Amino acid sequence: MHSPASSTLYFLCSALLFHAFLTTAIDPLHAKCSISKNYTSNDAFGDNLPQMMSLLATKAAPIGFALGSVGHGDGRVNGLALCRGDVRSSACTSCILSAGARIRDLCPRNKEAVVWYDECMVRYSDAAFFGDADYDQSFPLSNPRNTFNTRNVSDPKALDGKVALLLERLKNKAYISPLMFAKQELEIGDQSRNLYGLAQCTKDISGGDCKKCLEAAINKLRRCCRGQRGARVVGGSCNMRYELYAFLDDA
Incomplete structure (x- = not known):
């Protein structure tokens, strides 16, 4: 038994x-x-x-x-x-x-x-890379459902402004956090909907390098994904993501 x-x-x-x-x-x-x-x-x-x-x-x-x-x-x-x-x-x-x-x-x-x-x-x-911020190995990925083709967001341009505000707040919270991680919700004033986001860095890099890495991620998102209902950048030293749905595990 x-x-x-x-x-x-x-x-x-x-x-x-x-x-x-x-x-x-x-x-x-x-x-x-x-x-x-x-x-x-x-x-x-x-x-x-x-x-x-x-x-x-x-x-x-x-x-x-x-x-x-x-x-x-x-x-x-x-x-x-x-x-x-x-x-x-x-x-x-x-x-x-x-x-x-x-x-x-x-x-x-x-x-x-x-x-x-x-x-x-x-x-x-095989190389010792710990502590070195990696800005090269990163790529953006957008949500395939474009906001212009949905009824969930009435003003995509206004959404872009809210996204920019959310990403900036996430960056400023993450790089000073001991966990190098931040999550946040932002009400977008559109049918009482919320915008959800996260920012995270690997814990081997400094806060200053984390900030630079997230700034680079934000710039990639601006170039690739304006008007999108959700997008992310993943990289070797940091990640950033936003969506119009709650994708984090809060259990």
Whole structure:
């Protein structure tokens, strides 16, 4: 007969594996693989990579962020994981494990890669990148439902002004926060609707670098996504997002 403790552990592991399966089955938001750095099948780097992913998942669970290194010399893997600031620790763990498995499929033999999911981001490299703000590995993604084609927003131009105000407030809150994370709602005065947003930076960079990273994200959103009902920028050091629906987990 199984003890209550063993039954609880079995249930927890089963739940994590099921969530990991669902996350792996979903395509990531984006992935970027290095084309200049590769390792061979018998390279220690390849053996250390899955160990790194397990280490990140374990370390990130309590706080949603982790750094780590496994191995030595040419086989050394440096890794970073960031979970969205509102997700539960169990979801954070399973997302990192799923992202770690998926990135090895998407970027086989690559010594440097990054993958983004809705709930987490995982990055690894043979180079020591901790503490260096990454402004290069970022991309914008807009909500495909354009505000001009919906009845939910009567004045898209006015919405752009509200979006700009929300993003500025999020930036100013996030870069001074110990968690490097901010979320906020803003009433847009249109049928009592609200605008929802988040801003987040990796905790290895300074507050000043976080501010610069979020400013760059705001500029990308301005260029790509005016008039859109929702959009985001994800990157190697910061993320920013706004929507016309409550997308954060407040449970």
